[in-house]
Amino acid sequence: MARDKGPRRPKAETPKGFRDYFGSDVTERKAMLDRIAEVYHRHGFEPLETSAVETVEALGKFLPDVDRPNEGVFAWKDDDAGWLALRYDLTAPLARVAAQYRNDLPFPYRRYAMGPVWRNEKPGPGRFRQFYQCDADTVGAPTVAADAEICGMLSEALEEVGIPRGDYVVRVNNRKVLNGVMEVAGILDPTDPSRFETERGIVMRAIDKIDRLGEAGVRALIGEGRLDESGDFTKGAGLSQEQADVVLGFMSARGADGAQTLARLGELVGSSETGREGVAELATIAELLDAQGYGPDRIVIDPSVVRGLGYYTGPVFEAELTFEIRDEKGRPRQFGSVAGGGRYDDLVKRFTGQTVPATGVSIGVDRLLAALRAKGRVQADTRGPVVVTVMDRDRMAEYQAMAAELRRAGIRAEVYLGNPKNFGNQLKYADRRNAPVAIIQGSDEAARGVVQIKDLYLGAKLAAEATHEEWKAQPAQFEAPREDLVAHVRRILEGG
Amino acid sequence: MARDKGPRRPKAETPKGFRDYFGSDVTERKAMLDRIAEVYHRHGFEPLETSAVETVEALGKFLPDVDRPNEGVFAWKDDDAGWLALRYDLTAPLARVAAQYRNDLPFPYRRYAMGPVWRNEKPGPGRFRQFYQCDADTVGAPTVAADAEICGMLSEALEEVGIPRGDYVVRVNNRKVLNGVMEVAGILDPTDPSRFETERGIVMRAIDKIDRLGEAGVRALIGEGRLDESGDFTKGAGLSQEQADVVLGFMSARGADGAQTLARLGELVGSSETGREGVAELATIAELLDAQGYGPDRIVIDPSVVRGLGYYTGPVFEAELTFEIRDEKGRPRQFGSVAGGGRYDDLVKRFTGQTVPATGVSIGVDRLLAALRAKGRVQADTRGPVVVTVMDRDRMAEYQAMAAELRRAGIRAEVYLGNPKNFGNQLKYADRRNAPVAIIQGSDEAARGVVQIKDLYLGAKLAAEATHEEWKAQPAQFEAPREDLVAHVRRILEGG
Structure with missing residues (x-):
């Protein structure tokens, strides 16, 4: 170790945005992840541990017009290997692995991965630049049976770590149904997919904000535009009242049971081929889950799940904890989302040019651990020696x-x-x-x-x-x- | 994820010097580390997980006269936090933690850490730039009871993962005894420690090579010099025959039992105060280990352990596996070292100016796992679903x-x-x-x-x-x- 020459001493400090974990912080997280791994293993998923470092090129963050890769990742230039970076999630390395070992791995390839990822973001209170992710994905399975399996497995994992049935719900939606709805609303033309791209972008961003803005806010955004409290005006997508009704009808289509929800969605998508395919996929998922004993007390079809709909290409899922906790001001609120995922069918394409279907879920490790602590369900023994x-x-x-x-x-x-x-x-x-x-x-x-x-x-x-x-x-x-x-x-x- | 604009596709490749671990590679290592953690935990050690990223300054690699930190670490300049780097071992972060939390941690602080470290070295066959380390250290305990505890715990850990008693030995030496020997040989003057620094340097490097050069080679190096096979001459330390006898006598002082070894070492160090202190420390370690049931079939005092003597300041230990394996050419050879450690009493000093005693051990994760595989002792289940x-x-x-x-x-x-x-x-x-x-x-x-x-x-x-x-x-x-x-x-x- 090189020593300082002068009297100046180095600062003993964690770098800004990073943190240390001591004792039970480590063992409690480990106990939780071990239980999740056990569930994943039982479902035939294999562990994968890629290196923390990837080429910037493989990560897909490389911008050829700037000297240094863009913000978002920690990157540096290596004499032997060119631009390298710390992985920012566990999906990009999976894409690289699925392409690199495409002739050696058994496909469909079910894998889980748990480990730290790094984000080069401005550090702030509660915002860390290194944190854990815990992912399970199936690569190479076109059938929605793979999506159903992920949902069922997520349900098992939550129960295994100590979230009892009734305290969580896995909600399932489908991007294809939304596409069908957008066809019916007249802002998606299957014969010319590039038309109305701007309008659809505004609609996607608007419905993603429904939790914050409420129905009226979303309706304004997808219509004539919205004036927020600060006086700023956001231009709307220009949809008519009737068009807006179709879009908002989608998000509120959840019925008393799965059959009713599916029937409503079927009506909404009308004759749209994509939409009908999406509804059929949801029906298949519901049927498969039912056969394995995952009733609506655990997993439900729910079109109000909108997070990630812009990113995913087919089924989308989200696990929410439904019990109440107190926020920092002592007010009760639902704990909320602890995991999300869906189908993304172009994972490997940027490497090989071939479309490879994939679906997966990512559990928010810190959030789930916080939930277990809030419920007193942490299993590690914090007793000293x-x-x-x-x-x-x-x-x-x-x-x-x-x-x-x-x-x-x-x-x-x-x-x-x-x-x-x-x-x-x-x-x-x-x-x-x-x-x-x-x-x-x-x-x-x-x-x-x-x-x-x-x-x-x-x-x-x-x-x-x-x-x-x-x-x-x-x-x-x-x-x-x-x-x-x-x-x-x-x-x-x-x-x- | 940004997409390539042109037809050029990114390469799906692990960066040079990095690797992926699949399935049983992950679970077998995990099973081994879990068992080691269990032993460490039982001994009162607490897990510590520091971030992969440290400031270059805290790592101690910062050279103020160059624009970019020296090779050896992966480093980059961050807008918010200055020069950052991936940790190259688990000891430097421990030093930072011991200094940063010196008012909050209970001292003596026993901690273990397991995780990847990164070395910016030229990648080569079998040489990886990311690998696992598994360390246990006690910070703030001046007594050699802490060193004895580490040795006993190492013995327990080896047995726990599946190395049976008789197939390993933990060997213990002491830098202070060597210092005493150098006093007697006339190349260390306690009243003027800077005299003979060059000679001691040559002697330290020479005895570190005894496995490769044999006694004659070492004798040449610490005497008049050595001509190697290629015709290159290495200048010697210039010690006389008698002086060399003292130094070499140290390395071969192991007797039929611990008492005989200690008696021989006592004779060798004569009236050197440091030497006698070192022998007394070894006697105490032997006594403490004996009281806990660690006989010479598990842990021995052995002055031929020379690796790390240059780095450590007191007791030094090394675990060797004594069974034979076949090398790549089919020849039998002893498996050799799988762990090493010792006392280093200036861990925290560069941060705080205060001397804090510390002692610890590092297990070579990949080597130990290879040994378990060679012995058919790997415990993970590689059976598919x-x-x-x-x-x-x-x-x-x-x-x-x-x-x-x-x-x-x-x-x-x-x-x-x-x-x-x-x-x-x-x-x-x-x-x-x-x-x-x-x-x-x-x-x-x-x-x-x-x-x-x-x-x-x-x-x-x-x-x-x-x-x-x-x-x-x-x-x-x-x-x-x-x-x-x-x-x-x-x-x-x-x-x-």
Whole structure:
């Protein structure tokens, strides 16, 4: 490691927009991802771990007219390999892999990937430049059975990590139905797809904002235009009232059950071939899911799912958590979306020229973990180790032997290895470690063949709320024969 | 994703020096690291996951006199955060964390870290620019009990992942003993540490090469110099025969047991204070390990461990696998080192100016995994899923229901989702997936309420070696009632 020559010292700081994860932050996320991986594995998905670094060319962010690749990715020029960049998602590397190994992989290729991605965005509060993604995709399966499988698997994954049935819903929509609706509204001409592109762009952006703007706002945007609170006017798509009714009818087409929803959608798309295909795909998905036991309490056809409709080419899905949490101001609100995905049929095309069908889902790792924490469903054990204190530096071997004995019994344990002079510091350390138990043995106890066992959780509880009588009746610290050390600690840990 | 405008397509290639990991490559490594993490956790170590990106300044690679940071790291200039780089190991980020959170972390801070690191080196065969490291370190513990703990924990970790006792040894040495030996040899003056720096440098580099050059080569290098096979002469340290005897005596001081080794080392370092301190530290480590049941069949004091002596400031350790494997030319050789570490007492100093004692170990993830594979000790299950084939596109829901039923019974299963037209392709797919079982149900079987179950492993075995009679007696494919599907598949998977 190179040293600074002068007196100036380097700053010990995480770079702006990056963060460190400590202890249970790491294990809780890992426990959640392990459970998701288990579900994916059971569905025949194979793990894939690509390198963090890709060529800028393969990532598809390369702009030939600028010297340096555009913002959005962290990129640098390498002497051996040209422009390189950190991956910004897990889909672009999958596209590269599907093309690179197209003759070696079994297709359809089901794969899952979990790992960090990097975004070169302005760092801000709560906005990080490195975060986890967790994706599952099927490449090379044209059938919507693949989409249905992804939806079912997503449902299983949510339940597996601890979101009970009833607290989530996977909603399914289809871009093709929207295309059909746009045909009926007269802003998509199947014989000339480039016509009305501007109008459709405005419509797509407008319906993406329905959560924020409400129906009236969307209606203004797809009609004559909208004046927002700040006085800015956004030009509209110029659709008539009747045209707007068709588009908005789509988003509110969800009926009392799947059959009713499909019937309404069928009416809306009329004779549009694409639209009818889209409705038929949704019907097939519903039928396949039903056969596997995914009822409408878990997965529903819901045309109000609009996020990603601009990006995907066929079925689109979104998982929402339906329970309420309190926001930072204490107001109740629905937890909302934790995963989304859909079909994108031109993943590999930019590499090979061939269209390869693909469908997949991405779980928002941080959001789902936050939801589990909000529900008290985090499964990792945040309990610290049993701390064996050091009363007598010369008997370190004996303290180490105690810790080893506890560990052999499967109990997490460590010896205090700081300066043992100040015993108070040792107990403070045990406290900061969230240790459940401290073991104490001075020379006097050693001579008598006993140890002091201190139940730190009980001690904290008693200190907070006990009367003097309770304190005496249920001491948080007691003496025990050395040979019974493991048994006593185990009893405390098991809450006995 | 930006699209290419012209006809030129991007290359679907991993950047030079990087690689992708598929399926069991991922799960086998993960299974190994999970087991190691379990051992570290039991010893009271906490996981730490720092970001992949650090400031160049914090990494300690910043050279103020060049515009661009030196080679060795992947670095780029960021508008918001200055020069950034990918971490090249897990120790530099630990140093930054220990300094940054010095008022918040409980000290001694025991942490483990597992993850990729990046080296900007010329890519070459078998030389990768991204690879895994797996480290455990204790920061803030001056006592050699911390070093002993690391050695014991390393021993536990090796056994836990599947290296049996007797197939490995953790060897321990101490830089202070070498310093004492250099004092006795007259090339280290405790009252003027800068004297003989050149000579000590040559000696350090020479003994680091003992495996390659042998005793005679080292003796030449620390004496008058050495003429190698190519005719190049390397200038020696100029030590006399007697001085060289002292240095070489150090490396061969290992005796029949620990006590004899320590006695020999005590003689070698004579009255050197540092040397005696080093010997006493080794004696303490041996005593502590002995008290925890780590005998010389697992951990030994061995002064021939020289790797890293130049870097570390106190105890140094190395884990070697002692069983033989065949090299690429079929010759037997010892597997060799899979982990190394030691005490480095100036980790945090460059940030804070304060000396903070630290000790730790790094396991070579790829090497240890290769060793486990060589020993047939890899624990991940590389078996593919049960593949439900599609004979009848219209009955996809029924095939999906079969897969769902198998999964609910804990059996990994999937439906073939490619084009079902060519049944041979479906069986080829099952083969490439390493599927143990294929399920087949045409309309005829469906009408009769049965399925065909094909034992693919048995089929492959029969195809390779069976006589016609055996083939008939033990059919690899049989018909079973639909309702017995799960029971039959389970029997096959359990080898019944």
